[in-house]
Amino acid sequence: MVTLTPTQAAWRIAASVPDPEVPVLTIEDLGVLRAVEVDGTSVHVDITPTYSGCPAMDTIRDDVILALTAAGFDEVEVRLVLSPAWTTDWMTEAGKTKLAAYGIAPPSGRAAVSTGPIRLSLSVRCPRCGSLDTREVSHFGSTSCKALFECRACLEPFDHFKVH
Template sequence: MVTLPEIQSRVPIADAAARAWRIAAAVTDPEVPALTIEDLGVLREVAVDGGRVTVTITPTYSGCPAVDTIRDDLVLALTAEGFDDVDVRLTLTPAWTTDWMSETGKDKLRAYGIAPPTGRAAVGGVIRLQLAVKCPRCGSLDTKELARFGSTSCKALYECRACLEPFDHFKVH
């Protein structure tokens, strides 16, 4: 009988890295479970060196409370698939930006009831003002900000004046 570690030792590292990336990419964000960490742009790198998998993530904020859960979920997901030596590294540079979110992730946010970020982050450039945030439920632009910080630091709380529903807006940063 051949064991999983023996099979993995025969698999080229590139294949193992691609497999490890797919597993890590499927881990969901604990604060917005409709998104994976890949959708969010938090997953930055997955490397395989021999039997060790090193995953690099960048949190949405330096004090993001979800980081420990994401780290634990990555270790659990990878070890469940036979990777016994998993190291999750946190990097704060470059700082995470909503520009790293995938279009699929933005669509998932909208479907989940959260207005996705629009525009691009002002990294070394002009700071653009957003005049309106579109309601993810009815599509109206007749919305108003109720609180600069919503359910998490990366979101603001809005209300739609058309359908009267409150919603989070993922802020551009």
């Protein structure tokens, strides 16, 4: 049997908190969970929003506090860390797979960096039928971090997690 350190145990608990907007993802899958530090029975957790002003952050903070206090930690502090800014590069491959299975096209490629070329997505694969014959209907989908697309093959609308 493997014994976890208090920090590893606290990380696992915080990492299991679901994203309130896409509940098939955890905050670890999304890359929002950045750090967990344990000092005795106190826990400090750092989270980074997917974009500035993300309305889900209050719920995520409350859910992390609830999960860790239910696990026996007396004091939980959740800090909002804005720098460096979140990027879809922080999403796990498991999270991207879960998005596709949920019907949301995961981000493709990597976020552009200032020292390299800017990558363009020439098409977005439909998460339902796999067709590349899709078009952007609206730059903003069900949340600001997603765009609304339509598949011309199966005629279904779907969200696409924007690369940023």
